[in-house]
Amino acid sequence: MGADAEAEDSGTGRAGDRDVALLASAVRGNQAAFDSLVRRHTPRMYRVALRITGTSAEAEDVVQEAWISAWRGLSGFRSESAVSTWLYRVVTNTALAYIRRRRPTVSLDAALTPDDESRSLLESGLFADTRANPEGRVVRAEEVDAALRAIASLDVSQRVPLVLRELEGLSYEEVAEVLQVSVPALRSRLHRARVALLAKLREQ
Known part of the structure; x- marks a missing residue:
């Protein structure tokens, strides 16, 4: 193999x-x-x-x-x-x-380039978990670049759970285990991160 x-x-x-x-x-x-x-x-x-x-x-x-x-x-x-x-x-x-x-000033340009898997996950609507997160919405294909730019600009405490959940497609339970927090705490953190993300997207 x-x-x-x-x-x-x-x-x-x-x-x-x-x-x-x-x-x-x-x-x-x-x-x-x-x-x-x-x-x-x-x-x-x-x-x-x-x-x-x-x-x-x-x-x-x-x-x-x-x-x-x-x-x-x-x-x-x-x-x-x-x-x-x-x-x-x-x-x-x-x-x-x-x-x-590391030094405080580091370019995030590389994090903005969408690979095929990230694009697929974003386009599949992982942001649009509207039942648990009313502020969620489907990110269409033409919005992928903007979404990645917004994610990269978030504080790392918000960026990491979004990367694991939205870009890697891990379940809530898996992300909670990775970050060693409870699932309710993770959902709360993701809610705040999604709100911040949508605010960033509206600014673009």
């Missing part, structure tokens, strides 16, 4: 079972198993790092640091979490730590 195919086959169900098997093998010292996890999950980890940091160079550094942290923390993985969710948490925490120690 090629790297691209492996990267696509890393969600839930059988792919999740394969992740667990690979991680268990990696814990026993199997470097090839860990390398397979790296190939499967690096693309999505890079996307998250890019959306949080805003630059491709920093995103690459973050992903490298995140994999080092993951390798060192293999034995601490708890099986009640999905491997993918655990890795999202590792890369998110690494990106946030990177932001805290």
